[in-house]
Amino acid sequence: MPRRIQPSQIADVLPRGARVLVQGGAGESAVLADAIEALGLERPDLSFLGVFIPGVNERTYGAEHGRALTTFFLTGALKRIGDNVQFLPLAYTEILQMLRAEKIDAAIFTASLPDERRACSFGVAVDFLAELWPQIPVRVAHLNAAMPRTHGWAGIPYGELSAVVELDAPLLELREGAADGVSDAIAERAASFVENGGVVQAGIGRLPGACMRALSRKRDLRIHSGFVSDWAVDLLEAGALTPGAPITTGLAIGSTRLYAAAASPQFVFKPVSCTHSASVMAWLSGLVTVNAALEVDLLGQGYAECRSDGLSSGPGGSTDFARGAKLAGGTRMVVLPAEAKGGAVTRIVAPGEGRGPVSLSRFDIDVVVTQHGAADLRCCSHDERARRLIMVASPVHREALQAAWRRYSEAAR
Structure with a gap:
């Protein structure tokens, strides 16, 4: 069974020197991102990577404090940081190939609450993590009632999670702006x-x-x-x-x-x-x-x-x-x-x-x-x-x- 934690305990469940995959889009957990950024200068051993969508996923995961971060899009926040950010301009299929080959130690993401079969859905963010999670040993989920249970992919069994934060919070949104x-x-x-x-x-x-x-x-x-x-x-x-x-x-x-x-x-x-x-x-x-x-x-x-x-x-x-x-x-x-x-x-x-x-x-x-x-x-x-x-x-x-x-x-x- 996964360990139930508070967001402030996130550093306790991420292994020393871990390379951490962050789910992007509306699957990014603002709660867990806040907790990691609140570490400040602590845990410089951690590094992060993710498909961060500009205008949606604008967190830095402490890259300004020395943590390495790999991204496939350059958000405004990441542009301002400089040397600690590695930008890889790859097509989506190439990103998937790279992540499959990469040694990733942990993943953080938002998932739905477990259903009657004790399965959690990746909800509206199935793109990468949904098929990568079996190769990632540490899986930290923000179980959020706002994340819908979606169809088409099996999700992840609750018992396969390493740690969970159970907290209701709004999902990240995208506003496209008015037409002209x-x-x-x-x-x-x-x-x-x-x-x-x-x-x-x-x-x-x-x-x-x-x-x-x-x-x-x-x-x-x-x-x-x-x-x-x-x-x-x-x-x-x-x-x-x-x-x-x-x-x-x-x-x-x-x-x-x-x-x-x-x-x-x-x-x-x-x-x-x-x-x-x-x-x-x-x-x-x-x-x-x-x-x-x-x-x-x-x-x-x-x-x-x-x-x-x-x-x-x-x-x-x-x-x-x-x-x-x-x-x-x-x-x-x-x-x-x-x-x-x-x-x-x-x-x-x-x-x-x-x-x-x-x-x-x-x-x-x-x-x-x-x-x-x-x-x-x-x-x-x-x-x-x-x-x-x-x-x-x-x-x-x-x-x-x-x-x-x-x-x-x-x-x-």
Whole structure:
């Protein structure tokens, strides 16, 4: 039987020199994070790693006090720390491979209260830990009545836990922000590429969420996505989804409305080995993926990892879904506003001039959508791809982009 502890006793159950996996998304326990950060300069021997979602998982786990921390996304808090933070820009399937091979000594996470079979559910955060826990010797769970018992994955037996904190607390939430005219225009154009009866995936962010909500008038849709937010409930309530077909996902982050709905059999939670598997997606005929980018260049390459203040992300799941959708004969869509900073900066850029590394190659993007139109890049020459992308750029920047393409073409001859 697990040891029942208070949050302040967390250091007592973590082995000396432990490498600790932290569940991300709404599966992160703010209670346990607070307790670890309250240790201050104590226990510098501990190190942490996790898939910390920017805007949701903003804890540091004492990295500012010398504890090492490995992350696959750079949150604002972690950016400010510096040397003790190791940033690994990996795709989701690569993260899973790494964690499987890594020696992890302990895991901390939120789980549901045990059911009549004494099993605890990982709830709305099944992505990584759900299949990694058997290889991790120390398992510390925050058993929280707010975490719904979800369908699709067996969870963890109560007797397999090492220690538990039993305390009710709100789950972490994600607020996508209100839509505006630009996002509405992009969403309506993106919706035209989704047919009734199709399968859809969306990445994290306000713009992919707006694109999903724009599908409310469609019918018989299915969702296969590594992540869902409140838009999944919106589509369910609008009658846009196939009756009885599950919403397949690994991670749900949104409001309490989403978490209440997630307990329904309509939601089926699976780990990354399923949600991000190319071999699974290959059977989802016509899969349409909708992911955001920060910039797209005139070759059709997408940049999604670097902002004006530096690197903030790895490729996440977008590359996994791009490859899976290709096998499914689907459509890989990238959505973004055509400009930034009040129109002063174009987000359709000259070849190779996107900020940071290329996240999606020109072979991973079929359609680029801005508020000015949709550029379908399939089966196009280089010149035609550039022409179509310039047509969806801001009119203010089109002449400069045409000149940049001419220079590029002349240099390439």
